Structures are given as C-alpha cells and as structure tokens.
Amino acid sequence: MPDDLDIRRGLATDLAVCQQIFDEAWAELHERFGIPYEEQGGDPDWLRPILQHFLRTDPDAFLVGSIDDNAVAFGSAFQRDRYWCLSFLFVRPSFQGRGFGRILLEGLMPQDPDVECATVVESFQPVSTGLYAAFGITPRAIKYWLSGVSRTSELLAFPHDLSRHEVSDADLPDIDALDRSILGFARSSDHQWWREADTPSWCYRRRGGLVAYAYIDDGFLGPVLATDEATLAAVVADALRHSDDAASMSINLCGNSGQVFKMLIAAGAKIDPSDPHRYIYCSDTRPLPASYIHHSDWLP
Secondary structure (H helix, E strand, O other), X not given: OHHHOEEEEOOHHHHHHHHHHHHHHHHHHHHHOOOOOOOHHXXXXXXXXXXXXXXXXXXXXXXXXXXXXXXXXXXXXXXXXXXXXXXXXEEOHHHOOOOHHHHHHHHHOOOOOOOEEEEEEEOOOHHHHHHHHHOOOEEXXXXXXXXXXXXXXXXXXXXXXXXXXXXXXXXXXXXXXXXXXXXOOOOXXXXXXXXXXXXXXXXXXXXXXXXXXXXXXXXXEEEEEEOOHXXXXXXXXXXXXXXXXXXXXXXXXXXXXXXXXXXXXXXXXXXXXXXXXXXXXEEOOOOOOOOEEOOOOOOO
C-alpha cells in the first residue's frame, strides 16, 4: 500500500476533517482549471448532515485514509437495494497522484456483480472520469442546472385526470413501489430523511394509483419521479406554478429528459450561466430514467 496509507471505517468524529479535505480538494481542483467556485450552498458545514445520513444508512461505506494518524482522504457511498452510488471521493491536494483514490474506491466497491454501480463527476475531471471508467462506471448522461422560468403560460397544462396532495405516511408504501418499478430500487430511508427535514412534497395520483411524487428542497426541485416523461413534465409544471417564485427555482435535469428540457426552455428557463461546467451521470449499466429528476449530485 503506497506510503502506508491506513484505511478504516469513518466515524462521526471524522466529519469535520472530511469537510476540510473536501474544501481543500474542491478549491484546488477549480483553481487549477480556472473555474470559479464557492462554498457549497454558502454553508461551511454543509457536508456534515449528508455524511451523518450515510453513516446511519450505510456505515460500512464510509472510509477514511490516513498517514501517520492524519486523515488525507475519504470516500462515501450508499446502496439502496441493488443500486450502489459513490457520493464522495476526495484526497488532499498534496497527497494526490499516489493512487489513494483508487485504493479507497476499491474498498468501497460492492462485491456483488449484479449490483448497479453509479456516480456523478464533473465533466472537466478527466482523471476521475477515467478512474471510474476503469471500474466499468462510464458516462451515461449530462446533467444541467436550469432556472429562470419566466413564461409559466408555456408550461404544460395540468391534466384533468391527475390529482395532487401532500405526501403522508399512508403514501409511503406506494412511493416505495413506484421507486422500485421505475428506478429499480426503493429508498425509504432517503424519503424519511427528506420528510424529517420538513421538505415540501406532493403525491400525484391518476384513478387512485400513484403516478408521481415531487419534492422542493430549499429552492431546488427534486427529486421528482413519474411513471413516464409526459407525466413528469406535467408534475414539473405544476410544482413550478405552485412555487412562491418559479423564476428562482432550480432544476437538476439530465439531458435524456428531452420533453421536460424542451418545455422548460420554452418557458424561459436557461442553463445556469454561473455553472459553466457540467456534471455527468456515470453508471455501469444505464442512465437513470428520463422520467426522473435527481435530488443532487451526491444522492441521485
């Protein structure tokens, strides 16, 4: 093992140093490529609750690499049914180029060959993209941030056979069933986390059956899942119309969701000019369905 890197399972006491490692690596990467950056969400402690969630749901998929008892790298992943996703993999800049990222990734990867593996990478990161591709996790879809809807009249009309209500505990079994049917995995622990944070959420039903759900998380629309892309477009339109300010809403949309993409552009939305780089969803099998809008880059 190069430089005697010691790898162990991450603990709650590691969260602060993981934030430091991320901040150092994130700043150096963007500075190296001349790309503007800022602290994620403007919150210097934004990573802590996310890693706490993964510690609760996937305690064995959080690894920290140390040299002489000093943490220099960390990686975190989650698995829902047969879907596995690498959420974070960062190495302090002064320790990069020594294979530490690969070692952590090898320790995090699932051993079951039938598990679908995925991650999200920035498009200007050739080293990271190549590393994931070496494990069979290759680019599948480009992700864009769209915002600035100014012509709500161009949004799809709400279908007469669709009804909308706030998510309740009684909806959760149907939500799990919809996730399994469309995404291929259920994520009840994530829905519980979003609801514990009082994230506004709605269910959409057609003839009594659940056909979609949607969350609005602090000005961001997502996750949103529907049985098909036409229903997704109707749900996105409805969520934007019911928001306090549609123009300020941000949607994290993959390019394979062409119908929704076209609708948003027609309604005045633009690809976020403050985010000149693009994120790429990578998988060893497929992109996520066109009738889905991701929650985030670290929890697709």
